[in-house]
Amino acid sequence: MPNATTRPKRTRRHRRAQREDAVRNELVSRSLESAQQCLFSQDYGTAFVHYLLALNLAPALKDFANESFRFTLFKWTDELDSLGRIQDLFNCYEQAMELFPGDEVIVNSMGEHLFRMGFRDEAAGHFYKALKLRPDFPEAKENFYRVANWLVERWHFLMLNDHGRNHKYQLAIKKAVEGGCSSVLDIGTGTGILGMCAKMAGAAEVYACELSKTMYELACEVLSANGMADSIKIVHLKSLDMKIPKDIPNRVSLVVTETVDAGLFGEGIIETLIHAWKHLLLPPPNTQQPLSSPSQTGRVIPAGATVFGVAVQCREIRRQHRLCASSVGGLDLSAVGQIYSPVSCLADTEDSTEPYTTERLSRLRGGYIQLTQPFTALDIDFNNVQELEGLCSREMMQLRLCVTQEGVLDALAVWFQLHLDQDNHLSTGPQEDTCWEQAIYPIQSPFNTVKCGDEILVEVSCKDSYLRLCCAAIIRDGHTFRLYNATPKILNANPEAELCSALAGLQTNQEKPSCAFMLESAEIALLNNTAYHNSFQRAMSKLLVSLKSTRRSQQSDTELDPIYVLDVSEGFSVLSLIAAQLGFDPSEDKQISPGLVQAYSSVEKEHHQSMLRLLAKGNGVLESTLEFWLSHVEDDSAVLQRPATEKLWSAIILDCIETCGLIRQKLLEKATLARCLLEDGGQIFPERIVIHGMLVESDTLLRESAVQGTEPTLGFNIAPFINQFTVPVHVFLDLSTLECTHLSEAVELFALDLMNSTANYTDREVKVRVNTSGKVTAIAFWYQIHLDSEQSVSTFSEDSHWKQAAVVLQQPLTVSRGEWVKLSIQLHKSSISIIAVKEEGLGADDVIGEAEPVTSDS
Template identity: 70%
Template sequence: MFPSELFSARTLVLLNAPLKHPRSLFLNISLWTKPAYRMPNTSTRQKHGRRTRRRRRADPARNELVSSSLESAQQCLFNQDYGTAFAHYLLVLNLAPVFKDFARESFRFTLFKWAEELDSLGRIQYLFDCYEQALELFPDDEVILNSMGEHLFRMGFRDEAAGYFHKALKMRPDYPEARENFYRVANWLVERWHFFMLNDHGRNQKYQQAIQKAVQKGCNTVLDIGTGTGILGMCAKKAGAAEVYACELSKTMYELACEVVSANGMDGSIKILHMKSLEMEVPKDIPHRVSLVVTETVDAGLFGEGIIESLIHAWHHLLLPPKRGENEFGEQSATGRVIPAGATVFGMAVECTEIRRHHRLCVTKVGGLSMAAAGELHSPVSCSSEPDDSMEPYTTERLSRLPGGYKPLTEPFTALNIDFNNVQELEGLSSREVQEIRLPVIQQGELDALAVWFQLHLDEENSLSTGPQEDTCWEQAIYPFHSAKGFVLKPRDELIVEVSCRDAYLRLCSVAVLRDGHKIRLDKLMDSQYPVSNPNPEAELCSALACLQTDQSQARDFCMLECSEMALLNNQDYHQSFCTALAKLISQLKVKCQNQERGSAFQPGPAVATRCASPFYVLDVSEGFSLLSLIAASQGHVKAFSSVEKKKQQEVLKRLARSNNISEQHLEFWLNNTEDEQGMLQRPSREKLWSAIILDCVETCGLIRQKLMEKASLARCLLEEGGRIFPGKIVVYGMLVESETLLLESAVQGQEPTLGFNIAPFINQFTVPVHVFLDFSTLECRHLSESVELFVLNLMDANANYINREVKVQATSAGRITAIPFWYHIYLDEEISVSTLGQASHWKQAAVVLQQPLEIILQKKMLGVNCM
């Protein structure tokens, strides 16, 4: 059996947190046992050569210091005094570099453990000082470089992190951790929409036409705000602008723009500044005011990237004044203008089950547990007209790709018009009065959200639409409706929507419904007071009116969950599968205990009786909010340990436990014990191990979690005989497809879409071969094969796994293989499984996108796929 130290909270953290560093306990045992070492340069053997060299005289004091410091480092490491051990190792390796290869692994381990402690204490500067000292000793150590990058990335220094990951890959191109980290940071530094946007030839051409027209009309000096790759600035220069300036805040994009501009022969004629436009001054940064500002700092909600603030600043400090007519000599004075010239925002009310299940609780039971006592649960997206810094004003979706589609409940309406060439209008946007719009309902359906898009007016002739029916690189903004049971709109209803911009964000809020002359306030409806639908309209109206008389002063229990956590909570198949598998395991363990008890009836002893009397222990190390611990505790004779850390979420579980008649003694939040370094999970017996450990194996984005197999290996050591890891096995499935969409979203496809400018080779350095957050059910693609099993990960039996596997895939039709989408069947045991591909799944899928598409002809149907 394992000693009780294995049950410390710190050990359990290894299961819950991503494993970033080597954690082997077997660190050159010889380092802990040898009291001293002979220095290599103390050998008495003479070296012979043509000329005898004077050998460096041995320094006994120096050797003694190195020897004693090395011994101290080993003892401190054994005692888990990592800070002191690190200091001793620094001294040893600086005085005696010959020990570098010998002590490298132990030094790495000490550095990583000491860095973890410094991180937990918030001593960030000291943490980085330690890494810099380590890299002075081991400048080409790919593991240390990668770890340094991980710390930088977690703390938000993404550009710097990318540099360390890239260097680690240069040292060791086959280093999987560094490669995965580089792909992750590349997704942050160059977001995937850059590729789709640059591949949008129609969008690029319309911007080019508007810029060319403005330059030809006399806008001879141009500033490109948020230049990205520099394409709009290059359009201005190509159109004949005398002076072109550009600014970019992202260091990565700034350096990328400099490379692109240089490669297109414009490095001497376009000045690029690494700064926000809000920090720019005349003449400090640019010599004088410009006559044209071009920008595309707009998101799906139009104002989310700060275009209002940047344009107000530009009009006051960087742009020539707007057109004011002729001067005293009858000449047209120089004026300033902005592209885009303005925008019109549209919206409509929609019913959409996919939006609904990501933003509010849609089920009454989860895994056999009644959710009545859960209180108000919804996503962190607030549609309130009142600003709330803790909530997002909207989320984004591509409506055309949502599984199950959507149903328009109203006609599209105009929510807002804005003129970017009118500074007074821009300054008055936040103080505009709240506008109330009445929308006739055109068909019956449950109100799930307001969907918003806009038309960007580049000039009088050119415009771009981000509407759901357009083939555009933009998504739509989604303002979800949060009422727990929703609200069914009917024809002849009028939906009242409030539109405001109080904090320079566009905010839309569904506030009321006019039905049969009565106004029903949607923000006053309580779960139990208004049904989703009612066949009796009179009874429905009375119920709605009655709710207006109800005392609303009583505060409701509210808890915010991430959108993915809400979708998980609404995934009934997932929770029911776990409920069945846990019940099956507990039943088996009970039978085993009873059999052992009967077998020892003729040899009475306390051991078996104690084991059967004590509860079964279940550990849930899922990330985020999880009900699995509570589902385990509901099986009876089980004590469950939850990884839920947020206090409000713990309160939800406690309320659910009470309402489902589960004693709070059967539920413990083990992460609460980690504040005490010596904190131990109290167990009735030192011999007792876990009956089940629940691992969170697949990220919502569609990828296997980092270091899953290492976590599984640790979990197996903590299981009692007959215990299980959930899931026990993961089977990876895939399919060959032809998808132009995935190509357009993964890399710039040549120079044609980018107006002939040479951009692709530079931005495609940040191409990531795995496309995540993919919905395979709505992906535009042609299937070129049936689904096939690609790989199996056995978490219960490491010997059953293989390192790589070649799979022969039977092609079913001719075409170009551009990608291999993949998903998982997650086996809780041999009979019970859940799929990440189902319509109710809270997981998305992922796909490997081929850099060079592969042609298939009908005569050549078999294709080998190498799975690593």
Template identity: 70%
Template sequence: MSMETKLLLVLTATNLSVHLKLPTQRHRATHGMPNASVRPKHGRRNRRRRREDPARNELVCSSLESAQQCLFNQDYGTAFVHYLLVLNLAPEFKDFARESFRFTLFKWAEELDSVGRIQDLFNCYEQALELFPADEVILNSMGEHLFRMGFRDEAAGHFHKALKLRPDYPEARENFYRVANWLVERWHFLMLNDHGRNQKYQQAIQKAVHSGCNTVLDIGTGTGILGMCAKKAGAAEVYACELSKTMYELACEVVAANGMDGGIKILHMKSLEMEVPKDIPQRVSLVVTETVDAGLFGEGIIESLIHAWHHLLLPPQTGENDLRDPAATGRVIPAGATVFGMAVECLEIRRHHRFCVSEVGNLSMAAAGGLRSPVSCSSEPDESMEPYTTERLSRLPGGYKPLTEPFTALNIDFNNVKELEGLSSREVQQVRLPVTQEGELDALAVWFQLHLDEESSLSTGPHEDTCWEQAIYPVHCVKGFVLKPQDELVVEVSCHDAYLRLCSVAVVRDGCEIRLDKRVDEQRSKNPVSSPNPEAELCSALACLQTDQNQTKGFCMLECAEMALLNNKDYHQSFCSALAKLISQLKVKCQNQEHGAGIESDPSDLATDCSHLHYVLDVSEGFSLLSLIAASQGHVKAYSSVEKTKQQEVLKRLAKSNRIPEENLEFWLNRMEDEQGMLQRPSREKLWSAIILDCVETCGLIRQKLMEKASLARCLLEEGGRIFPERIVVYGMLVESDTLLLESAVQGQEPTLGFNIAPFINQFTVPVHVFLDFSTLECRHLSEDVELFVLDLMNANANYVNREVKVQATSAGRVTAIPFWYHIFLDQEISVSSLSQNSHWKQAAVVLQQPLEVRAGDWVRLAVKLHKSTISILANVESVPGTMDC
């Protein structure tokens, strides 16, 4: 493989997971090879000194020499074996050989990884950690490999150990911060900070235990708080299970710290795998759980409760006249739930799930076909689609409009096993909802009331201050349909696969029912209309709603953020203008050079003369139209890194319908096996006229290894070529936000329900919060926005790693966080902002470990640092000594 191809692969290398991107570290020895002739120093002689073994010494020396020679020959596997032998035979060489051993391990691990020898790779790391159990660099590197293989819990454990050994180790710290969001999700902090919710659960458990339920199982224990509530209430035996290794270990620490490790048995397993008497000695009289998501059933509560009733719980009470001792019967907390829903209009939901525009970057999108997000609900399960997504309706930019009154979608009794077993086979329920406000139908929003017992309940409604979001069932349409008062919306409710499914299936207007899930020509055959009337108006509107049947069958799926990006006309128009300007400049430059050389050329030949083609490479993550926009400029051959076949087909159709020659658009990752064909370019000093980099993750962070990619991209540009964007300016602001504090750590000095939990779960606090909507974040602005940092992708000499910024407080308050966002300059004049209303990007915020008290007029000094594309900020008030880390 040529050097150019390697550089291009680095540029387009796909980072680790959507919502987590971990850097791959490359470690090199910083010290020379150990000198075999150097004797280790000894302190005072022991009374019994080990007898010298000449054969051992000779083997150690020869193995050291062999290891060095193998390293010079890049035979890392053999070198690794020699080092293992030396360090096992002569542990006194560990300090001398540590750096060389690390280097050998990491190079050998790279080779094993490249050929798929994963088990051998981890065996090598385990052997290395037997020799160096407290080596933070080896622990961190093994964590990275574990994460890439999908073992998030184990990876986090290694990052955490590395940090405990060396708290200032930046690579381990950044890795741990990025993985912590997945292991201990932010709702854990919100939940523990929700005093009302905690007290209601505690009261319900206390009442059940006092009524005779003295054996308890906590399913999905998390931090162990519900199990500890049961033990504190006087339960004789308490068991708990937790699937996540991280949360299991955390629960064990919490329970032990509260003096209950002898009274609560915690199992690291699914409740579905538990058996009596193998795992618990006998059936329990009470199950407590909170394994519910925004859609109620998404965490598998139905399956786990059915199993519990059959295998782990005592039989339920049979009725009010059941006189058995409560200790001889079983029950569940929560006792049941009521699910509510309503139809809503919401632009923010619409643009993330439905294709809404007809033109993007001067390209007609008529030939795009069926495009939709991966969230789509039907009464029949589809494994390729998620039935719902989640949003906090109260925080959606632009808000939402209820189009119907809330309706009851479902009631479920968790203490009735027959009802639980019959849920999936329930007949589809059809609900008719009177429309109360005119608006475009975008989604059905769903929430629930969780009945802990007959007296106490919790609501997850959109107006409640709760740790739960609402479930969103988006409506997929090519063009929105406006509901009007006096219409009725027909909704079907089903639970075929123990997921709650709500589908908008029909609209009734003036007695005419039109199915939303059928083709328009079928509707017209069933509902013939001969004259203009409300039915004709409805049919006409729905004709715009439906898509072509062939397109529907072959729809192309885009991620929600990709759909929002596709709907962002301003973003694409900015790129269109910047690319057009660059190509125009390069054309003029090319013509001037030809005239200067005395070369005559027919302008009509420019399109076919390869020497006049300009090459553009788009290495955006996921689906991108930018290569097509570049190809539409004329005299441009554009290369796209889109990999999915259906998405490539969409680009090809759009190219054809917009009269872009087929040969002007390439998918270069498809040509990797045909390297010679891919790399046949004109002979010139550099290859590319423009390289488009995807610089910001949807969550609001700079993409990992961005500056390294920019450095490589600059090496591949022709003279006058450009990286898009050329510069990123980071802006921020001082704010006071209790919301961010509640989402970042357990707050306050008082124990949670009297239990010591905060010091343990707060180990998973991360300083940077992501996926924020700054426009709806509950906060007070304490300053004007200020430029924090500049990343110059075209000029490496203009970059720096540290910057100090002074910000003046405009109001008195507590600085709790510094939200930040980006102005992304495509060139000197054209820019896009990640803070704009129609941006597909969210924002991020640094949350201070200790809030700073400021008065109006105070100056706050911010020390901003960029390390491997990660931004960190230290803050302190100039009038107050000491620096607060954040």
């Protein structure tokens, strides 16, 4: 009977499967139909649920429904984002990637959400995965390049290319290990190079920690490639969170670290070392007794540091931290009072996250002038835990610097010498070829002219473990003039002191408003760009005259309809106010009616809006003619809308170029939408952008882009791993000071017509004649921004607040004078890529791009 009992079971199983298949198919069919109905009614959330059900039940339909599913996912998650339901948003993406693990578009989109919300490590992982799935995926490539600059900062490449720095660290570590330091902890290991130096020197136990997930994973790869994965334990932790014996079994005898920034303490080395001495390091040697067992005492590399500084005059620093222009585009700026950058070294400043910014002094446009002799600001011993603990409570130290050069006091520039041990030292000074920049403490008071014989009172403190240097006062002829406040306070006020103050230009204008506003450094530099604002004023005035003339011919009544102007610039912008003022500023040439312009600004921050209102009031512009547009729309994505149901915009101002030197993302999409919202005769500002470029040879760009050479770094195989994060486009360059050789004249690379999409293209070939023999390592580029057919500004001009950029070639191209180089240029959205090849036997008639000389105004 075995067969009799078996056969019916198989039969019943077969019949049940048929019924189940029929039910499943019916459910799948109904779910897909419901999803389509929900899409039609824009109920994206319900449509998403129906798609999830259908595709989980019928995976064979995934290819068929892929596009509709993506569309639904993106619409629903955008809705969740606008509602602030961030966890639900990420849950939807997780469900989508379970269904479509190989869909690079979904993976890349997830990365975009993560990056926008500040999860850079996680975002990079998704961009990298999307590129692995599809190496030619341009959106993922652009996103990865952008995020790579955050994850693996350019100084990592400079540091690994700094052979002198690497060798000195190696010598100091070797000396310490041979002197008895057998157990080592590398804090902030980065690529793991210092820990590997310790192991190679003979350390018995080596540990390392790294907080960045990207750098931690990179270090693990490096250790494995160098055969040290089993002999160096690396943990993905901040050293402050490490515990014994959980993370390391015992206290170590040596800590090596390079957690220092341009201002020495900005990466938290003081807190890091105090914690290490208390919890991770063996106690320091007792200096009162001879060492009986060096291996039972702890020490730190670097052993200490000396901080130096100098007072400088520098126009480039000044225009990023103080308002230098009294008026721009016809606007009197005095109505807003003082404008400051968020960089402040004052001890009671709450708005400042850091008391200094950083610059490479040798690369600042226009250079700098030393107003004093260099001075010593601080000495610190990292092997003295009592000194480290007492640093923040140390009394403020006052220094009096003698002015040796008359000029404008713009900043204190600071650098340091790092004492690795008694024999090995590293300097970050402005004259050194080093991977470090210098710390800049800007002077934001406008009362800062000094002359020979004056003294500058500098206060040095270490509040919150930050090194703070503050120019507190100027001392002249025995009188002290405080510079703490916008209005200098004369400490020893008397008639003679007031006279000295007047002669020094330090007295205040009592008629100026006492209010003060804070802008980002880039926004202050933009406000100081008078050429850009004045050119915009002329272009806008011309448009308004044309529109008014047209309306007069079309309208019989005396009162003309308003001219609607929308400014969708990023951050702070006064362009909308310049347009509004033109409606209140009749002239014999323009004859523009008062109140003709209705301007809309997209600035969001309250203090930005307050500044514009004050400027409007101070310049005779009625408050009713300036509105803040984001209060009229539901979310930022809808910022390009009609001013009213029946109206169109007369002018739309787009912010096209990022300060760093790149085209803003989604610029062409915004321009396409803007064109649909323009009235006849209306205009987009700017109407056209032309990208100019030239061939350059620059070892500096190579050192900043990748680890150079074929030789291992200190004998370790590091380059192949960190060079995965090489970014071909370098930003925030100042081509006027970059160490490079110009191998050609400038040539037009690309043009974007924002008013006429049919005139645009996606790729172009340009042939450039070499006028200087050398190696083409990069193509530097900048922009000519055409506001209209007559007015344009260059991002390479002396007053430009924009920086320039360069595409670094993967393989340098050796060229000789008279040869031709063909550049194949592609622009995908805002990402530019260039391939360069040498052309043989070309004549002048073969040139596609017309070259022009490079000048400071080109």
